[in-house]
Amino acid sequence: MVLDPITKRTVDTLTRVITKKPPVGLHEPIFSKDEFTFVNECLHSGFVSSIGEFVTQFESALAEFTGMDHAVAVVNGTAALELALKACGVGLNDEVLMPALTFVATANAVSHIGAVPHFVDSCEETLGVHPGKLDQHLSRISRMTDSETLLNRETGRRIAALLPVNIFGHPNDMAIIRNIAERHQLPIIEDAAESLGSLYHGKFTGNWCRASAISFNGNKIITTGGGGAVVTNDASLALLIKHMSTTAKVPHQWEYHHDMVGYNYRMPNINASLGCAQIKQLTGFIRAKRELADRYHEAFDQIDGVTVFKEPQGSQSNYWLNTLVLDESNAHQRDDIIAASHSAGYYVRPLWKLLHTLPMYRKCPSADLSISESLERRIINLPSSADL
Numbered sequence: 606m607v608l609d610p611i612t613k614r615t616v617d618t619l620t621r622v623i624t625k626k627p628p629v630g631l632h633e634p635i636f637s638k639d640e641f642t643f644v645n646e647c648l649h650s651g652f653v654s655s656i657g658e659f660v661t662q663f664e665s666a667l668a669e670f671t672g673m674d675h676a677v678a679v680v681n682g683t684a685a686l687e688l689a690l691k692a693c694g695v696g697l698n699d700e701v702l703m704p705a706l707t708f709v710a711t712a713n714a715v716s717h718i719g720a721v722p723h724f725v726d727s728c729e730e731t732l733g734v735h736p737g738k739l740d741q742h743l744s745r746i747s748r749m750t751d752s753e754t755l756l757n758r759e760t761g762r763r764i765a766a767l768l769p770v771n772i773f774g775h776p777n778d779m780a781i782i783r784n785i786a787e788r789h790q791l792p793i794i795e796d797a798a799e800s801l802g803s804l805y806h807g808k809f810t811g812n813w814c815r816a817s818a819i820s821f822n823g824n825k826i827i828t829t830g831g832g833g834a835v836v837t838n839d840a841s842l843a844l845l846i847k848h849m850s851t852t853a854k855v856p857h858q859w860e861y862h863h864d865m866v867g868y869n870y871r872m873p874n875i876n877a878s879l880g881c882a883q884i885k886q887l888t889g890f891i892r893a894k895r896e897l898a899d900r901y902h903e904a905f906d907q908i909d910g911v912t913v914f915k916e917p918q919g920s921q922s923n924y925w926l927n928t929l930v931l932d933e934s935n936a937h938q939r940d941d942i943i944a945a946s947h948s949a950g951y952y953v954r955p956l957w958k959l960l961h962t963l964p965m966y967r968k969c970p971s972a973d974l975s976i977s978e979s980l981e982r983r984i985i986n987l988p989s990s991a992d993l
């Protein structure tokens with residue numbers, strides 16, 4: 606097969622930047638000695654399930670790392686989002702503003718609590734919610750009732766929250782987004798599944814939100830096997846989320862009293878033991894991933910028609926996944942580049958399909974999504990493990 610110049614140069618550049626021999630996965634977990642020690646210790650303790658010291662320890666470590674007041678560890682990132690939304694008062698038939706350009710779990714969490722995703726466009730600068738287009742869209746389709754409820758005039762439903770997502774680890778422009786949300790009296794619940802360790806104006810993005818949901822799935826920057834957490838500065842919200850995640854059991858030495866329909870979403874101690882070891886490596890992972898991003902930037906700068914996505918101004922990203930953005934004139938090469946990279950043993954991947962195109966979300970309300978549609982054609986994620 607004769608490769609066109611951009612495809613050939615892209616594969617050559619991958620080979621040059623990545624010193625590890627193929628096959629090279631998109632993102633792989635890295636375990637040191639502590640992971641084996643802590644998991645072993647957990648097994649020996651007998652406390653592998655919903656009670657145990659590692660869970661509390663992991664929560665403290667998370668709160669400390671993010672600089673947030675409270676962390677509640679749960680079974681996965683989707684459950685974290687679900688609980689955060691529900692605890693913030695989002696429920697049946699409410700609409701939640703969120704990007705179409707995200708992983709399907711963001712919309713699934715909204716649907717699980719009976720709410721409806723309402724898709725808004727993303728911007729080239731952050732890959733997150735486009736503030737200007739969000740504001741315009743809300744002015745056009747929403748109205749505030751006398752009782753201060755924001756209604757979608759087209760569907761008659763309440764718009765109950767804004768759910769920005771930090772795509773590939775990159776923070777949204779939270780100052781502007783919070784300003785828009787405040788004007789419309791919308792709580793911000795953030796999908797920070799991919800952005801643990803990323804900073805906006807020097808602080809974790811959760812400081813601009815009611816609550817943030819983090820994921821510790823195997824492909825995220827640190828992993829607990831499967832796991833997630835909600836972090837927040839709101840003490841009563843944290844308490845409610847912990848209560849909901851632990852079958853809403855009222856604390857008592859022996860009585861089983863439950864005061865609402867709760868969930869069995871607490872992170873098991875065995876998963877938390879892995880997390881306690883992983884979080885000790887997090888600073889090192891971020892440093893390594895930022896160095897890899899620098900190498901990608903330098904190498905791909907030489908090639909016309911492609912750019913490596915750079916962290917937005919004012920933000921410091923964990924660069925969870927590095928991202929190649931093709932110029933519109935090269936968008937038709939995307940699949941050739943992916944196929945040639947795979948043949949060479951580099952498991953790059955395209956962007957997720959935009960959520961409003963999936964069968965179960967096709968009928969959801971949606972703003973103009975032209976920028977997301979363009980980005981979908983042009984994005985390729987590059988191998989980004991911390992040991993590359």
Ligand SMILES: *Cc1c(COP(=O)(O)O)cnc(C)c1O
Binds near residue numbers: 682683796798799822
């Ligand atoms: C991984 C991810 C989730 C879901 O996390 P899980 O732990 O897999 O449930 C949600 N949103 C985004 C953007 C993600 O990348």
